Amino acid sequence: RLIDILPHSSEPKETNGHFLNFINAFVNMINHLPVNEQIMMPGGWKNPERHHIMLYIIRNVGGGKYSFTVVNAGSDGLEYHASRFDETSGRHLKNIALTIWDIPGNRVLDSSFWTALFHMQVYSSKKHDAQMLYARLLPVLNSKPLRANLELGPADFFLPPDPKVAASYFDLVLIGFSTTPQVGAQSSQLSMLNVMKAACEIAYRTIANAPPSSMDPEDTRVLRLSGRNLSNFASSLGAEAAKDEGLLPSLKSVWDLLDTFLRA
Incomplete structure (x- = not known):
């Protein structure tokens, strides 16, 4: 490599x-x-x-x-x-x-x-x-x-x-994976929303069938916090993302996922 x-x-x-x-x-x-x-x-x-x-x-x-x-x-x-x-x-x-x-x-x-x-x-x-x-x-x-x-x-x-967060590759990689530098490509904001949603879906999938007794209040708190962060980002999408035809389907799937989180 x-x-x-x-x-x-x-x-x-x-x-x-x-x-x-x-x-x-x-x-x-x-x-x-x-x-x-x-x-x-x-x-x-x-x-x-x-x-x-x-x-x-x-x-x-x-x-x-x-x-x-x-x-x-x-x-x-x-x-x-x-x-x-x-x-x-x-x-x-x-x-x-x-x-x-x-x-x-x-x-x-x-x-x-x-x-x-x-x-x-x-x-x-x-x-x-x-x-x-x-x-x-x-x-x-x-x-x-x-x-x-x-x-x-x-x-x-x-x-x-935040400067402390910027000192690591986390935000850089998230933006990098969400960026397609080409005219006509999907906006990086919408791509980032989909990446965040996919991460939450993967996390939820690992515990979806777990028995209630195996989860404590901290587990559900983390899930809801993740959902809140996802919701906050989705609500802050700018004009560039609003022009993208894929925005409405992505937002609908986000709200469906958040509803699942709230029921967890």
């Missing part, structure tokens, strides 16, 4: 050869990436003070073009992601999954970009920071300012997670 050969040591003697092998394997994988398929990889940067974690998504959108998405839930770098205020709650939302659109195939097959990008993640340097990633590297992909990409494809906005 590709992730297995991504070096994690910053010792040059141990890392350099493995790093070059990884870059070659990664570029080769992109070169053979089928249309409408994507690769998700851990990303970020490392400097003497800290290690900032992110996720990267590279997608072959067809026609010789690609998209590249940076999923960033931490505080560093979010200033480069577009913002929006929720009209109902007034909360400050961010385009956590920032996508670079309309990338020519020759750009994503240029190993020099990936070398510079993953060098930030593997090797520690004072130069590795948000400015290097967002202001220097990302605009190279399609020769456009970052904000210009908002006009080229869909963008979903989320409430940034």
Whole structure:
């Protein structure tokens, strides 16, 4: 697997050869990436003070073009992601999954970009920071300012997670698995709703036939809390999700699941 050969040591003697092998394997994988398929990889940067974690998504959108998405839930770098205020709650939302659109195939097959990008993640340097990633590297992909990409494809906005939560991969992976960076794709908000619903369904399925005596009040409290979180997220879906034809069937199945939880 590709992730297995991504070096994690910053010792040059141990890392350099493995790093070059990884870059070659990664570029080769992109070169053979089928249309409408994507690769998700851990990303970020490392400097003497800290290690900032992110996720990267590279997608072959067809026609010789690609998209590249940076999923960033931490505080560093979010200033480069577009913002929006929720009209109902007034909360400050961010385009956590920032996508670079309309990338020519020759750009994503240029190993020099990936070398510079993953060098930030593997090797520690004072130069590795948000400015290097967002202001220097990302605009190279399609020769456009970052904000210009908002006009080229869909963008979903989320409430940034708590900094302590953002220090782990949980929210990053949830958003990453829910993101399909392609024009006309299902909104990531609706995809996230379906992922959360599926997780709750799997959890409930494991205890659906359990005898009442085997469950204590804490078990049912956890179930109801999960249902409440799912309900809160479903009620906060934005305008992008409302345009999706799959929204109503998904909401109906969510309410049916919540009804099951309440009866548990």
